[in-house]
Amino acid sequence: MVAVLRRLSVRIDTNSPPLTAPGVISWFGRLIDVTPEQSNLGMREGMELWGTGQGFAPLDIAGVESWLFDAPRGEHLLIAERKISFDVQNTPSREGRNLVIWTLNDIAAFIGHAVIDGRLQILEEETESAEENEPELFSGPGPFTLKPSNDFSILEEKGLDVSLAKPVLIPAKLHKVTGILKGPGEDEISRWVLNIGGLHILQEFELLDRSPMLNHVNLEIDTNPDFSELLSERRSHSDGMGDLLRWWTFDSETATVETYEVLVPAHSGMDATGAEWILDGVSNKLHMNY
Incomplete structure (x- = not known):
């Protein structure tokens, strides 16, 4: 849901989540830079954004009351992605907490009106825009040859001489991976991952205009890569105490x-012992006895 809202131009701050007991209702983030149009739909600057997630079990009054006991003071928007077993007019209340619940119909209306009047972009439009930009880099038939960094420092560290090596090309796969990082909040990320003798994140890369006529040497390519460990990361997070x-x-x-x-x-x-090595010129990974 967070990814959908962000694609609908809703800005969400996921830093410093409030402390609440685990349950059906979870914190999505905090609304920031609320536009006048979004304000007309009930959103408020600094409003805490919560969600129930999808599921068969309906949201009941007991669940809301339990969550509301821990909820901090202020404005709260609860997005119910599942059925509600009570009338929202009878929503529990607590002093200092203003709770607004969006049902499935409210969510559909929010997205529908945004699409109809053109104020917000839907997911398909943004995806199409990204796809329109991509061919500028990857246009025409592949494979595409990546530009090497020409960094041979690791060879010097290992006592290997690049002047005695021969240039080659290694067939590989380059993945553009987009998905959600989950921690104290949620964040959508996009990373380029080179799949050749392991998985390697590329911070930046370029393509050669023409591919050199060189022999091909094959390294292992992961046919079913799992990006979860590679793309997980540690981030600094403020919990109010540092x-x-x-x-x-x-x-x-x-x-x-x-x-x-x-x-x-x-x-x-x-090398001097007769062991073969190959240096990937893009990720600068040295493979021994490949």
């Missing part, structure tokens, strides 16, 4: 993966 490092885990179930066939420039050689 900044702490917290784990944010990549949710593989939310992953969207675009894959491109690429060629990776490399150097292949042999």
